[in-house]
Amino acid sequence: MLASDLIRIVLFINSYLGKDKNWVKARYSYLCSTPVSIIDPETYADHRLIGEFGAVRDxxxxxxxxxxxxxxKKRRNFMCPRCVFGGVYGYDDREPKTAMLEPNKHDPDAVWCFVCGEIQPVERVLCTSAECKGNVISFEWGRCLNCGAETP
Structure with missing residues (x-):
């Protein structure tokens, strides 16, 4: 059995038998209740979920x-400002992109992260990094959500 098959089975079973049909919420609840998370359950759970997503995303x-x-997955995905820059995960160049422009809006001014569930405001201006063609900048953090570069 391949890892992708196991992931599919877990997701399928959770969708039919799980108390919370949303796997992210079910996994978050579980991670917050583990003995390892006793000191700071939310930070531990957020950190683990982002890391796990990065490992299985594809x-x-x-x-x-x-x-x-x-x-x-087919839409452009971005780094979540709360998860990456807010200290939950800690920024580096390999950050999983867990956010997407808020769906169902003609001119989106926010991103939604499926891991933390937060909606974060963004500005649509060009990134200042020469290597990046991104134009989605975190309003709160002043960083490009494509590459992470500071954009004043």
Missing amino acids: LPTPTEMKVYFGFD
Whole structure:
């Protein structure tokens, strides 16, 4: 059995038998209740979820990601300002992109993260990094959500 098969089975079983049909919420609740998380359960759970997502992101199909996570792999994805810059995960160049422009808006002015569930305001201006063509900047942190560069 491949890792992708195991992931699919876990997601399928959770969607039918789990108390909370949303796997991220179910996993978050579990992580907050483990003995390891006793000191700071929310930070521990957020950190683990982001790391786990980074490890398995490419395994589910785009349809499975949409069904089980509400996350569209086919759309442009971005770093979540809260998870990455807010100290939950700690920024580096390998950050998983767990946020997408707020769906169903003609001119989106926010990103939604499927891991933390937060909606964060963004500005649509060009990134100042010469290597980056991004134009989604965190309003609160002043950083490009594509590459992480500071953009005043």
